[in-house]
Amino acid sequence: MADLLTISEVSRRSGVASSALRFYEERGLIRSERTGSAHRRYPRAVLRRLGFIVFAQRIGLSLAEIGAELAQLPANRTPDRSDWARISSRWTRRVDERIAELQRLRHSLTACIGCGCLSLEECRLSNPADRAGRLGPGPRYWLDDKRPD
Numbered sequence: 001m002a003d004l005l006t007i008s009e010v011s012r013r014s015g016v017a018s019s020a021l022r023f024y025e026e027r028g029l030i031r032s033e034r035t036g037s038a039h040r041r042y043p044r045a046v047l048r049r050l051g052f053i054v055f056a057q058r059i060g061l062s063l064a065e066i067g068a069e070l071a072q073l074p075a076n077r078t079p080d081r082s083d084w085a086r087i088s089s090r091w092t093r094r095v096d097e098r099i100a101e102l103q104r105l106r107h108s109l110t111a112c113i114g115c116g117c118l119s120l121e122e123c124r125l126s127n128p129a130d131r132a133g134r135l136g137p138g139p140r141y142w143l144d145d146k147r148p149d
Helices: 007-014 018-026 046-059 063-071 081-108 120-126 128-135 140-144
Strands: 004-006 040-043
Touching: 004 007, 007 018, 007 040, 007 046, 018 040, 018 046, 046 063, 046 081
Parallel strands: none
Antiparallel strands: 004 040
16 A cells, blocks of 8 residues: 555645546546545556646547547556657647647737627628628637638
């Protein structure tokens, strides 16, 4: 039990709330052992696994996607250098997509957002006859950056 951490120790060391730890465990992303009194105890390796989860969430992966990535690793093992190289190469495209989206958002801060509701003067030029409305609800030019002809 000396190499096992309590839920509060894991929370403090990882910066992840205890409620999130229980949630991640319910989802199968992390595992704990139970003491005789049913208290959770986590192996130290869970700290790296939590770092992986937090990083993946910041990239924009869903918990289901994170679970799929973690499932490709042997049980109770954190990613090593070769695992990380394989996983991170798939995430590069995701990061590039987010960067492109953020650049579109930055550009749109000073222009019409394309939905017709916030900048009527601008939209008369870039969205005559509410062409953006044919693309669907919401700020269509922000969502997919496609402008109708």
